[in-house]
Amino acid sequence: MKPITNMEKSPWETLASKKIYENAWYALRQDQVRTHTGKQITYTFMEHPGAVAIVPVTADQKIVLIKSYRYTVKDWCWEIPMGGRDHEDLEIVAKKELMEEIGGVTSNLEYIQYFYANNGVSNIRCDVFLARDVEIGKNHPEDSEMIEIAFFSKDEVIRMAYAGEITDGMSALSIFLCEKYL
């Protein structure tokens, strides 16, 4: 294998860029790009402001999951609270999503890690928080959210993640990234 000797941040050059679609949550960006080989290609991808995911743990060490209906896959998925980044401050987004999806309140948020959810076709980045001492009240789902809340032990959630029962990948990965802090 020939090594890549020139690992600068942007070995590809953007020649032109436009949005060909946009809604309230994301856009579709179409760029003309010169790659490392010199070839010109069109690269079209979903431009997303990013997501914030929160693994919520109550004072008595229960992990809160939501069962959510996802129209995209016509399936119910176990998930953690998560939402689009609609504010510069990640903690503000995390607290808003906790309230919306599980009626959760905490002052104990710890930033854990980030990952790219689907980097071949989208720039979406997911920032993961662990929320401790979460108090649960009445949730406030959006019209496009159909969810039910349930409480699990750490061992059960980890078992579910390994067994593939948490089919929402962003939630499963967030749980693994938090595992050692649970």
Place this chain on the structure above:
Amino acid sequence: MKPITNMEKSPWETLASKKIYENAWYALRQDQVRTHTGKQITYTFMEHPGAVAIVPVTADQKIVLIKSYRYTVKDWCWEIPMGGRDHEDLEIVAKKELMEEIGGVTSNLEYIQYFYANNGVSNIRCDVFLARDVEIGKNHPEDSEMIEIAFFSKDEVIRMAYAGEITDGMSALSIFLCEKYL
């Protein structure tokens, strides 16, 4: 919390559906939908044929990762071989991607699990294989791929995944799902 008593597969009704964009890899589908509350909404999402991800392990128990430049995020990511599902048979896709990305050959493929990579805005489903006894030769990357190959022990790959060094979420989660089989 009011329980969701009616967990049928499709509590939302599709009233109309059209593609508003399409390329060789995915489409953007725009549906008119009646939700569980009776409200009509427009739901626009990326329609993708699915991805196949492979955790490749050599006969001497090394795990093969690729460092890949991702234009979407303008960043280099540690990843496992992965590609769009361009054939009905998942094993055929897995073997093709192994060859393209790491020049890998094996007859020892085990299906592990699937997950949805980004279920709020895309139907993309990722099917994960563990590939054992992989022999590595010359790779054949596509024009849009800029990759370098490296070999790691199982312990090192797991450490990297927990530490957030494998920033491609689909790769990190695939590795966790394979962990107990490694």
